[in-house]
Amino acid sequence: MHIMEGFLPVTHAVTWSAVAVVCVGVGLRSINNAVKEKPEVKMLLGVAAAFTFILSALKLPSLTGSSSHPTGTGLGAILFGPLAMAPVAAIVLLFQALLLAHGGLTTLGANIFSMGVIGPLVGYGIYRLGKKAALPLSFTVFAAASLADLATYGTTALQLALAFPDPTGGISAALFKFLGVFAVTQIPLALSEGFLTVLIFNFMQKYSGNELSQLGFLSHSEGRL
Amino acid sequence: MSGTLKNSLLLAAVVLLTAIPLLTIKAPGGGQTAIFTGTDNQAQDVIQQINPDYQPWFESLFTPASGEIESLLFALQAALGAGVIGYYVGYVRGKRAQKAGADGVNRAH
Secondary structure, three states, X not given: OOOOOOOOOHHHHHHHHHHHHHHHHHHHHHHHXXXXXXXXXXXXXXXXXXXXXXXXXXXXXXXXXXXXXXXXHHHHHHHHOOOOHHHHHHXXXXXXXXXXXXXXXXXXXXXXXXXXXXXXXXXXXXXXXHHHOOOOHHHHXXXXXXXHHHHHHXXXXXXXXXXXXXXXXXXXXXXXXXXXXXXHHHHHHHXXXXXXXXXXXXXXXXXXXXXXXXXXXXXXXXXXX | OOHHHHHHHHHHHHHHHHHHHHHHOOOOOOOOXXXXXXXXXXXXXXXXXXXXXXXXXXXXXXXXXXXXXXXXXXXXXXXXXXXXXXXXXXXXXXXXXXXXXXXHHHHHO
16 A cells, blocks of 8 residues: 555655656646547546546455555556556555544655656566567467556555665665565465556446547657657 | 357456455464454554654545445445446447347348
8 A cells, every 4th residue: 555644754755756747747737638639538537537436446455464455546557658547647646644643644645656757667578568569469468467567566666675775684675575565465465456457448448438549549659758 | 269258257356366365264362363454454564663763744634434434435436437348338338239129120121
């Protein structure tokens, strides 16, 4: 789950916030362009955002005996490119930081970066690789969504390790400890997220084929930005 | 594989992945130790262990008054998302059905 309020030192909090502001800005421009060129895709954007709302609200039990929640950002990254999910993640994280005491304002930037930037980038990269390798689309979508989920929490662990290096083992020992908390717990959840993403993507293919083919073109041009 | 079968299998996989931990993992010490706590709280423990002097320098502006209120807000978040997706599913299916109906009428004339 996200880094809790106040649990990043000030310098880290400020740095990640600055990075997140830039990413959200670029993401907003990317969304604006996509919607201006093809207004029909607005509804799919809403669905991608809604998917993230649902999945990041579901704290699920894992085989490690801990709970965490998926992110839901892989779907939007596949549809709209890696940049578009930063503003979506920002909205969800702000909602949770303000109303749920989950995550926080001082850690918002770091959490946007893991959930809205790195996760979607990894998901989008896997999706492009899978397409290039001509793997079955369902499998590619599954892998992209699952790995976007895992990458998000891998990033969270890295951010915490950078902020709290182990006194004897340094950053790598701390990373190992934080990955022990986040990564293993996340594996079954990431699989669930992959399955659910395939489910909704199949539905979109069946009922929103036109919009998807327009987005195929859009995501291509975005990829070259 | 038919679409319905595939979708059912996908849903079944998610249910299993969620249910198996609930059914198989028992709290150690006869239920004395809490299980299924959040990874965010566990990360806090790791932070305290690495750097016992670290003090969080900012508090949440608003904290839900109880676990009930917190689950209310989480349910609200999920419900908002589910509402939008439900709207989309109904909209595109209705559009498809309407189009199929109109095509049928055109062919009849």
